[in-house]
Amino acid sequence: MVCLGNICRSPLAEGILKSKLFRANVIIESAGTGAYHINERPDVRSINIAKINGIDISGQRARKFSLKDFDEFDLIYVMDSSNYRDVIKMAKNEEDRKKVKMILNEVFPNENLDVPDPYVGGDFGFKSVYNMLDEACDIIAKKINSNE
Ligand code: 4NP
Numbered sequence: 001m002v003c004l005g006n007i008c009r010s011p012l013a014e015g016i017l018k019s020k021l022f023r024a025n026v027i028i029e030s031a032g033t034g035a036y037h038i039n040e041r042p043d044v045r046s047i048n049i050a051k052i053n054g055i056d057i058s059g060q061r062a063r064k065f066s067l068k069d070f071d072e073f074d075l076i077y078v079m080d081s082s083n084y085r086d087v088i089k090m091a092k093n094e095e096d097r098k099k100v101k102m103i104l105n106e107v108f109p110n111e112n113l114d115v116p117d118p119y120v121g122g123d124f125g126f127k128s129v130y131n132m133l134d135e136a137c138d139i140i141a142k143k144i145n146s147n148e
Contacts, residue, residue: 001103002087003079006032006062008119008126010079011042013103013133015050015057020141029073031065033086038062043119045126053130070096077103077140080114104132106139 001013010030018028040062041047050057067090069076076099078084084102091097104113115132118125 001028001030001077001079002033002065002083003030003115004032004034004083004117005037005119006030006034006064007037007040007043008046008117009115009129009133011057011060011062012046012050012130013077013079013137014060015055016053016130016133017137017140019055020137020145022145023147026144027073029069030060031063031069033065033083035064038064045118045123049123049126049130053134065090067092070099074099076100077136079103080117081112084112103136103140106136107132 001010001017003010010032014028014030021028042050042057042060042062047058065087070091076087078087078100081102084100087100088097091100102112102114104115105111115129116125118129
């Protein structure tokens, strides 16, 4: 799960997807394309909206997306088109590029919609981001749980 800062959207996506998976042998991580917040906890507004929904993301720490993520993960979900461009720029080959998906395309195929960056804004932005990610992660989890 990749966003810009790895403190608002992708930590939520990581926590939400983990909460929906029955299989223990799936590794879910999140990272940011930017280095602004390395080693920080998720934004308190993300921690709070997750907590309201029964998910604890407070133990996560931000890290930067790295080249080796292409080798370690089968799927790389990005939150918006700017993350998409940044990650695609780092891809070494077509196999890497094929792993990169806009997360809301799970809900709205081929529309390339962004999960809006809620960093500058109030709590409402976090609630709607949570709901978008919850819907997308439901679909992703169903695919993984059914071993598709
Ligand atoms: P995120 O939100 O990409 O969802 O973690 C942001 C957090 C911090 C910044 C930008 C976006 N920032 O510029 O510091």
